[in-house]
Amino acid sequence: MGAAGLDVVENENGLFYFNHMGDALQNRELAMLRSFPNVIFTPHTAFYTDVNVASMVESAFKAVRAMADGEQTPLEVRL
Structure with missing residues (x-):
């Protein structure tokens, strides 16, 4: 697979609809996925x-x- 577009991730409660600018990501899976340049997330807008x-x-x-x-x-x- 060359890329991924995700609208939902496991254990995402409290991640969306809040301003977390400047906060370290507490969700390990999301932090790992966000480190890849070929993965994008949408805030539940699918x-x-x-x-x-x-x-x-x-x-x-x-x-x-x-x-x-x-x-x-x-x-x-x-x-």
Whole structure:
């Protein structure tokens, strides 16, 4: 294999969605993989295809319209 593109690695809890600039990597596997110039990582964005993004936008607009019309929507988050 000449290269790898990864969206998920083992024991990745707490690695993504936080600013770790300047921190030493505590995840040994990730640190080892990142040392290779032919390995890239994406922050859990593999599912952001054109089709999925269009579906998410459509669902959001439908939910907003339903809420504006006083209807219930399964997408509403109640706190």
